[in-house]
Amino acid sequence: MLVLPAPAKINLALEVLGRRPDGYHELVTVMHTLSLHDLVEVSLPGSPTVQVVEGSAGPASESGNTAARAVAAFAEALGQPVAAAVRLWKRVPWGAGLGGASSDAAAVLRALAVMHGLPPDGPLVMSVAARVGSDVPFFVRGGAALAEGRGEIVTGLEAQSAWVALAMGEGRCATAAVYGRLIPADFSDGQSTAGLADRMRGGPADPHRGGGRPNALARAAREESSELDRLLDTLGDAWSVTGSGSAVFRLAQSEREARELAAAAGVPAGWTAVARLTAPG
Numbered sequence: 001m002l003v004l005p006a007p008a009k010i011n012l013a014l015e016v017l018g019r020r021p022d023g024y025h026e027l028v029t030v031m032h033t034l035s036l037h038d039l040v041e042v043s044l045p046g047s048p049t050v051q052v053v054e055g056s057a058g059p060a061s062e063s064g065n066t067a068a069r070a071v072a073a074f075a076e077a078l079g080q081p082v083a084a085a086v087r088l089w090k091r092v093p094w095g096a097g098l099g100g101a102s103s104d105a106a107a108v109l110r111a112l113a114v115m116h117g118l119p120p121d122g123p124l125v126m127s128v129a130a131r132v133g134s135d136v137p138f139f140v141r142g143g144a145a146l147a148e149g150r151g152e153i154v155t156g157l158e159a160q161s162a163w164v165a166l167a168m169g170e171g172r173c174a175t176a177a178v179y180g181r182l183i184p185a186d187f188s189d190g191q192s193t194a195g196l197a198d199r200m201r202g203g204p205a206d207p208h209r210g211g212g213r214p215n216a217l218a219r220a221a222r223e224e225s226s227e228l229d230r231l232l233d234t235l236g237d238a239w240s241v242t243g244s245g246s247a248v249f250r251l252a253q254s255e256r257e258a259r260e261l262a263a264a265a266g267v268p269a270g271w272t273a274v275a276r277l278t279a280p281g
């Protein structure tokens with residue numbers, strides 16, 4: 001049996017270049033894992049189930065389904081049955097753009113690889129991860145990374161040190177619905193995100209520098225969730241949407257500043273958290 005943390009992520013910048021013939025969108029995004037995490041327990045052999053022990057995986061159990069798909073895809077790649085029991089302790093909210101379901105799936109793949117004597121971030125795991133979901137390859141390694149293509153082409157960047165305040169209202173965003181609302185005016189050339197990645201390649205980059213944080217999904221996410229739209233109106237421009245929402249974040253220089261920001265955001269938001277940016281696990 002193995003228990004692994006499955007960290008949340010934020011998108012420090014996210015641009016969409018356009019819609020692809022396969023229905024997905026071509027992305028350029030910088031992602032960073034956080035100290036906020038789920039716990040994923042994998043037992044082998046076990047009765048092939050996914051059980052949510054604590055917290056919520058959402059109405060359609062997105063995390064449960066994604067974790068089950070990860071086990072099935074791993075078994076298919078291995079060419080043999082894999083009877084794994086998965087238990088999830090959910091702390092990362094669903095429908096938040098924090099990557100909870102994808103991160104749980106990556107933790108399942110890492111655990112299964114180790115239990116089969118394979119490297120947890122080797123080529124087999126990476127190729128299975130890309131089939132399970134666009135963000136899953138990023139979570140196999142974690143830390144800071146530039147993700148391109150559908151999100152599955154991952155280049156590691158230097159992990160940054162900063163604190164982050166997170167907030168979320170009642171509304172949740174379904175990723176596919178937010179992507180479905182994109183219009184050509186939301187598309188850009190990726191240069192702003194590539195610039196951030198360049199600054200992070202060599203080491204610490206002041207994450208506060210460079211003004212507004214691009215997120216091509218933010219307009220569509222606000223359209224999708226009126227609660228998110230109102231929350232951002234209240235919190236102001238210094239807060240950014242992560243991924244397809246509906247969580248928002250603001251970077252801070254210290255734990256104290258992050259706690260103050262979260263406390264102030266808690267009145268309109270309801271759910272808040274404070275986390276650190278983390279290095280690969």
Ligand code: C5P
Pocket residue numbers: 023024025026027132133134135149150151175176177179180
């Ligand atoms: O890959 P994943 O299953 O996480 O994606 C969820 C949905 O988000 C996809 O079905 C698709 O509608 C949308 N998506 C997209 N372009 C991407 C990633 C996701 O359109 N690069």
